[in-house]
Amino acid sequence: MSEDHSADRERLLALVPTDGSTVGNTALIRQLGWAGNRYWYARDYLLESGVLIRAKGRGGAVRLAHPEESNLTVSPEAELIGEAALAYVHEADLYPPIREMLETSWAKERQIRSLAVEVTASQGRKATGGRWTRPDLVSVAVRTYRYLPGKYMEVVTFEVKPSDAITVTAVYEALAHLRSATHAYVIYHVPDDDAESVRPVIEEARRVGRAHGVGVITMGDPKDWETWDELEEAHRVEPDPERMDEFINVQLSQEAHDQIARALH
Numbered sequence: 295m296s297e298d299h300s301a302d303r304e305r306l307l308a309l310v311p312t313d314g315s316t317v318g319n320t321a322l323i324r325q326l327g328w329a330g331n332r333y334w335y336a337r338d339y340l341l342e343s344g345v346l347i348r349a350k351g352r353g354g355a356v357r358l359a360h361p362e363e364s365n366l367t368v369s370p371e372a373e374l375i376g377e378a379a380l381a382y383v384h385e386a387d388l389y390p391p392i393r394e395m396l397e398t399s400w401a402k403e404r405q406i407r408s409l410a411v412e413v414t415a416s417q418g419r420k421a422t423g424g425r426w427t428r429p430d431l432v433s434v435a436v437r438t439y440r441y442l443p444g445k446y447m448e449v450v451t452f453e454v455k456p457s458d459a460i461t462v463t464a465v466y467e468a469l470a471h472l473r474s475a476t477h478a479y480v481i482y483h484v485p486d487d488d489a490e491s492v493r494p495v496i497e498e499a500r501r502v503g504r505a506h507g508v509g510v511i512t513m514g515d516p517k518d519w520e521t522w523d524e525l526e527e528a529h530r531v532e533p534d535p536e537r538m539d540e541f542i543n544v545q546l547s548q549e550a551h552d553q554i555a556r557a558l559h
Contacts, residue, residue, distance in 0.1 A: 302328075302336040307345070314361035316349040319403065320520045322356075334402045341405065342440075352523045354403035385456045388483055389413045389431065391516035392454060396433050399519040406435040406448065409557050410550035415454075429471050429478075430454040432545055436557045445558060449538060450477040450528070457483045460492050465502045465510070472507070474541035477528040479509035486514050500526050507531065 309322055323333050337356065340346040349355040396411045415430040429451035437446045451471040455464045460482050468478040480499065484492060496512065503510040509528030514521035542554065 302332065303340055306336045310346065310356065310358055312358065312361055314357055316351055316355040316357045318351050318353050318355045320353040338405055350524055353520045385454060388454050388456060388516050389415065392481065393431060395516065395519055395522065396431065406437060408433055408435050409553040410434045410546060412546055412550060414545045427470065434550065434554060449475040450479065451475045453480045455480065455482050457485055457488050460495050462495060462499050462502055465499050465508050468508045469506050472531050472533065474533050474537045476530050477509065479511055479528050481511045481513065483516065484512045484514060
């Protein structure tokens with residue numbers, strides 16, 4: 295089995311450009327023709343070994359950590375062509391496919407195992423702390439590191455905006471969540487037909503997000519990971535533990551509470 299894994303890693307590396315440029319995860323998966331978690335297993339090993347590093351791009355990307363040391367043969371990168379964006383009339387229509395992507399492709403790209411990914415926007419009259427304290431979705435994971443003791447909680451919030459409601463204000467809404475979470479993102483639904491018209495707003499949102507540590511993601515089709523693009527990565531913050539504990543208690547379900555408790559003990 296170890297020989298098979300070694301062969302997989304070699305095949306993957308042979309498709310990564312030797313000049314240090316990036317190649318998308320989806321492009322590599324297409325070229326390799328692998329099913330299931332086979333690609334992610336090989337990729338994660340190469341990331342952890344320091345051979346590859348993560349890069350920005352739709353669906354996530356990788357590049358060689360030390361391209362000048364590589365003598366691998368380059369294979370042409372498959373062009374990323376997204377399918378036509380689907381029409382979503384209401385913001386709430388975006389939540390289920392986004393949740394699915396966060397549970398699957400998002401988690402794989404970030405090398406985490408999500409304990410819970412929940413839609414938190416629709417909680418009726420439940421008291422959640424006032425304006426801008428209720429994110430649209432929340433992802434919770436517990437990380438461990440090779441050289442650091444203990445477990446590290448990662449609570450990531452997401453503010454979602456449909457194509458007809460793209461404003462910079464969304465970044466400030468996401469920023470408010472950092473009082474109780476470790477990371478905050480805003481996700482904009484940007485179908486291809488609208489990309490050019492909203493470009494100035496997206497660029498301003500990136501500038502504000504970068505200044506405050508809020509991540510900015512655009513997606514053409516929420517069901518197609520290949521159309522997701524992390525334009526700005528969220529910075530980790532350390533909120534007050536009591537505030538984060540209360541946030542988890544109020545925002546998430548009992549099932550999520552149980553999952554988190556089991557992971558921490």
